Amino acid sequence: MTRSGSDFRGWYWWAFVATSILVPIVSIALAVFFASQGREYADQWASILSFVVTSLVASAAMIGWLRQRAKSRGGLGTLDVAEPEADAVAARAQRLAAKVEQVWKSEELRQRLLDPEPLPVSWRTVGPPVSDHWRVIGGKDTPIDLDGSLDDLYHIVHTKLPRKRLVALGEPGAGKTSLVMRFVLACLSAREQADPVPVILRLSTWTPSQQPIVGWIYARLAVDYDYDPAEPLGLHWLLLILDGLDEMPASEREQALTQINAAFSARYPLVLTCRTAEYLVTIDSQQADVLTAAAAIELKPLDTAAIRDYLIITTKPARLPEWSKVFAELTANPDGELAHGLSTPLALSLARMAYAERAANPDYLLTFTTRHDLEAHLLTELVPALYSGSTSHRRGSHSAFPRRSGRSGAYEQPRLAWSADAARNWLSFLARQFGRRGISSPGLTDVVPPLVYDVIRSLLTGLCAGTAFDVAAGPARGALVGTAMAVATFIYAFITDLPESAATSQVKSWTVTSTLFAAVLGFLTMGIGLRDDQTIIIVLVTALWFQVTLSRGLIALQVALLDFAVVHTAMTWPSVSPYAIGLAAFVTILAVSVLSASRPRLFLACAILAASGRLPWKVAAFLDDGYQRGVLRKVGDLYYFRHELLRQQLAHKE
Structure with missing residues (x-):
């Protein structure tokens, strides 16, 4: 043993x-x-x-x-002892489930996915050769209709897929992470005591050439969900949602998919997300194969009706006339560059923050001739939108109380005062330095x-x-x-x-x-x-x-x-x-x-970075404030940029 x-x-x-x-x-x-x-x-x-x-x-x-x-390498977390009592294991799984629910409910509120209504994200079924053979997926050669919308995914996975294995594809910003977030919360809401615990793990934190996948899984559980290796849970207690295969370096995607297929049998429930183009390139290579026994769906762009409805309900009624030209263009050219530029949940939420919730004139959206330029503009406007009119913590000030946010009824915590230009410079430094890795204050010791x-x-x-x-x-x-x-x-x-x-x-x-x-x-x-x-x-x-x-x-x-x-x-x-x-x-x-020691090294690193203007003195406060504003998201003790497109935009800022 x-x-x-x-x-x-x-x-x-x-x-x-x-x-x-x-x-x-x-x-x-x-x-x-x-x-x-x-x-x-x-x-x-x-x-x-x-x-x-x-x-x-x-x-x-x-x-x-x-x-x-x-x-x-995660070795300490994967060494098992004799199987404990069933009740004790179930209690451990329940504690993990509670932590997972806490993390992703908080993130759902932070991203305002339900504010005031969820976006009508939908998808289409993608069969072979992108998915595995229908016989391997469902036992018959007959295709399975998996088409659906946002909250249908739980029902589809648990009733139409015998093996509960799925690949969710889509273009950048299509809402893949938001989709699996809703899926996890639905699984937890319906979870029975013996059911596996759904956990989202970011594949960008894994280096297949240096760490076996099982060791990486347990290491990430400890970091992201406070999992205690002293209370082991077998892999059969986990429903893995592996998010962002496309965020791995291209040279490692093939090896990652190969390891996933080798480590988990066709009967192990698993969900994988990836951008469509990157997934197609990966499975077309000589080394990798499709995810075994997994069906595939692809998220569809939002249509002009959904774009218009969302912008209407997120704009103050008094300001709706300002959108008349934008709405007219969407109606007249449903396949135009404006419609394509706003067809992803990410772009539409950025347009909401930059124009629906600010005094900026939305007619400026009509000046862009290509979808790419429009998306780049919206990403550029995110930081000014989030850091404009920030409040500071002052004893006795009214800003110490929560305040309402935009069209939502939610209350925000008071924020520290950072200028938009300074915040953008600091975020750009973090985007370049940390890349796709999680950001943390202790991690700054490696920056120096x-x-x-x-x-x-x-x-x-x-x-x-x-x-x-x-x-x-x-x-x-x-x-x-x-x-x-x-x-x-x-x-x-x-x-x-x-x-x-x-x-x-x-x-x-x-x-x-x-x-x-x-x-x-x-x-x-x-x-x-x-x-x-x-x-x-x-x-x-x-x-x-x-x-x-x-x-x-x-x-x-x-x-x-x-x-x-x-x-x-x-x-x-x-x-x-x-x-x-x-x-x-x-x-x-x-x-x-x-x-x-870690603390003196961290203090020294923060002092050097602050003196050079690359970061503020209160780095931990800045990271938490960025999470509160929505430019960052938090998993465990690590911070990630809200979207990889945003990180890339900030990283290339001169």
């Missing part, structure tokens, strides 16, 4: 507790032992002990790396180049080392050793930032540490006049100091202090006091460890 993720966490916690208790005890015992042995064997014992300590440090670093690798962190860490190491050796061996030697330590740390950190295997990284660590050890030993024995015991203590502390500075692990820190305590006890009265070196080593390790 395999071990679960909770077993690994428990083991790691007990190892930490045992180390914390045993290190002081062993340190005292060894100190007494060396004191009883006398100074004549101290250098030999110190050399042996330092070798053992270095091995322990390397082992701790390797264990930490293996644990982090397993966690990042690792070179910046390496420079700061190296300067800290060199400063502490130079100060210590200044006291121990004089200013000249202190400056030389401090500079050497800073340069060596920077070179090592820069090299290890390059992508490589863990084994190569460990070899480099050992090589650099050994080289530094030999260099310091040679430097201190060239006519300086130090005794052997004085030389050994400085060399040992320096080498271990360097090793721990790079590993920056808590266990490594405790082992380093143990090593120093033992060596110091062995050298009973060296004229070169080790206290200054030990104190500086401790300060260095502490400073570098703090700098390497």
Whole structure:
């Protein structure tokens, strides 16, 4: 039987507790032992002990790396234990279902999909060769009529498709994500205790070449829906809605579809969404096939009647005459560029925000001669529409109370005051930097180049080392050793930032540490006049100091202090006091460890980005405010742009 993720966490916690208790005890015992042995064997014992300590440090670093690798690949979340009681599993599924419902109900309200009425999204059935054979889909060669509109999807999937497998296609902005959102909420509304939990997962967060699909699924459940790997749910408890195959890089779509077909049998319920053109290219390739046993539907453009009706009910009655020319053009040219430009739910909702809910003149929509130009204009107008007239949080101000929004009866939370130009610049930076990945405040630590962190860490190491050796061996030697330590740390950190295997990284660590050890030993024995015991203590502390500075692990820190305590006890009265070196080593390790922690790194990244004008100081508040306004959507702790077309538009802003 395999071990679960909770077993690994428990083991790691007990190892930490045992180390914390045993290190002081062993340190005292060894100190007494060396004191009883006398100074004549101290250098030999110190050399042996330092070798053992270095091995322990390397082992701790390797264990930490293996644990982090397993966690990042989703391995801890997919290791199962014996099947728990049925009631306990059902309760876990219910908790997940409640979280999924909370996430997507909130998103439905945020996107105002029902405000004041849902758009009449409809679709047509697409048969082979886009779908699988009808016999594989339904058991007969007879085609199945799947045509329907927005709230029909639940009924169609559960009554007309025996295997409950479907591919939803459509052009950009056609409403695929909104459709599956409504489908999930309908499934949850009708869900019985034994039914699987529908979960929407964004395929843009998956890299098939680096992570198996099952590991990715459980990793995303933890991030998007607060799924606890310690309470495992089998895949049969999940109804997967894999959203946005088109948002993956073209080179990975074939591999993704191949893995999906290989991982899930034809009887496993599954829904996949993709743009029509990208899906056709993918299934026409040599490597990929259609989604096995899955039917296919394609969302249809909105007709002019639906466009007109939606604009009427979302515009104040007093302003309806301003739309007369637009309505006349839609009626006279139902196949014209204006009708095509407003035929997707995304474009129509953008027109609503830019013109129906603002004082802007809608006649400007008639000036565009191509559909593409009209869509680009509407995307460009989204940020000014959402960030115009924003309010700020001020104590005692009326803006601290919720206010009504447009034609809806919904109330909004008070918003922070950002200028539209500044918000657009900041959103453009996020669009370029994060791409299709989820945006988060902690993720900003990766925005700042690792070179910046390496420079700061190296300067800290060199400063502490130079100060210590200044006291121990004089200013000249202190400056030389401090500079050497800073340069060596920077070179090592820069090299290890390059992508490589863990084994190569460990070899480099050992090589650099050994080289530094030999260099310091040679430097201190060239006519300086130090005794052997004085030389050994400085060399040992320096080498271990360097090793721990790079590993920056808590266990490594405790082992380093143990090593120093033992060596110091062995050298009973060296004229070169080790206290200054030990104190500086401790300060260095502490400073570098703090700098390497997530919060200080995040603060440093935010300070650099804010000082350069690429983001505001209150990044977390800006992201949440963008979610409140509707330019971003939130899944778990991650933010995504409302639509990929919007992200692309912002990313290409000069």
